[in-house]
Amino acid sequence: MSGSREKVTGVVLAGGQGRRMGGVDKGLVELCGRPMVDWVLERLRPQVDELIINANQNARCYAAFGYPVFPDDIGGFAGPLAGLHAGLARAQHPLVATAPCDSPFLPADLVGRLHAALLDAGAELAVARTFEQPHPVFCLCRREVLPHLEEFLAAGGRKIELWYATLKIVEVRFDDEEAAFRNINTRDELAHAGAAPGSTAP
Ligand SMILES: Nc1nc2c(ncn2[C@@H]2O[C@H](COP(=O)(O)OP(=O)(O)OP(=O)(O)O)[C@@H](O)[C@H]2O)c(=O)[nH]1
Numbered sequence: 600m601s602g603s604r605e606k607v608t609g610v611v612l613a614g615g616q617g618r619r620m621g622g623v624d625k626g627l628v629e630l631c632g633r634p635m636v637d638w639v640l641e642r643l644r645p646q647v648d649e650l651i652i653n654a655n656q657n658a659r660c661y662a663a664f665g666y667p668v669f670p671d672d673i674g675g676f677a678g679p680l681a682g683l684h685a686g687l688a689r690a691q692h693p694l695v696a697t698a699p700c701d702s703p704f705l706p707a708d709l710v711g712r713l714h715a716a717l718l719d720a721g722a723e724l725a726v727a728r729t730f731e732q733p734h735p736v737f738c739l740c741r742r743e744v745l746p747h748l749e750e751f752l753a754a755g756g757r758k759i760e761l762w763y764a765t766l767k768i769v770e771v772r773f774d775d776e777e778a779a780f781r782n783i784n785t786r787d788e789l790a791h792a793g794a795a796p797g798s799t800a801p
């Protein structure tokens with residue numbers, strides 16, 4: 600991407616334990632013949648200026664996709680906020696966009712729409728929503744919130760929604776793209792996503 604607009608680092612969150620899928624590294628689980636993280640990388644790549652992967656296991660497998668890989672700085676699988684924290688610390692650009700490794704259909708205009716809303720609202724963080732469903736791991740935030748997040752984590756905070764409540768945020772509606780936020784947590788959901796019409800090209 601080019602122009603004078605603020606640049607964006609994309610962080611793919613792949614640091615979970617995939618317990619509902621039996622304790623697998625979900626990003627590496629295949630959907631339609633490719634690891635789920637590969638679909639996510641392909642869709643996020645054109646939307647950002649730098650792309651990095653947050654993973655806590657199988658670092659070499661993730662590195663094979665060609666992007667920098669880094670673990671959480673706080674241990675113990677503390678949740679997606681730990682991945683955002685590590686991403687904010689490593690991002691080269693002033694804005695950081697996140698997407699989870701288990702949502703291979705993510706919107707092709709995710710970052711653009713979050714960015715427009717962030718600027719309009721003068722917000723610190725923009726987050727996606729469809730109808731009544733918030734999608735907290737699809738966000739765009741200013742890297743400068745990092746010290747604030749560090750304080751929240753140091754005080755024992757772990758819940759992403761509780762941290763968002765301390766920020767100036769804007770919710771961005773993607774009701775028109777609800778299916779793009781489909782996320783895959785179980786073997787059953789994986790089988791259904793693979794069998795869905797058009798699913799050979801998430
Ligand atoms: N960095 C980091 N990311 C996490 C952690 N836990 C979950 N995530 C990520 O947050 C996103 C949403 O998490 P979940 O759908 O709950 O994935 P998960 O935790 O691997 O799966 P479950 O164990 O079944 O809950 C995914 O992109 C996960 O990779 C964590 O402890 N650290």
Ligand SMILES: [Mg+2]
Nearest residue numbers: 615616617618
């Ligand atoms: Mg989880």
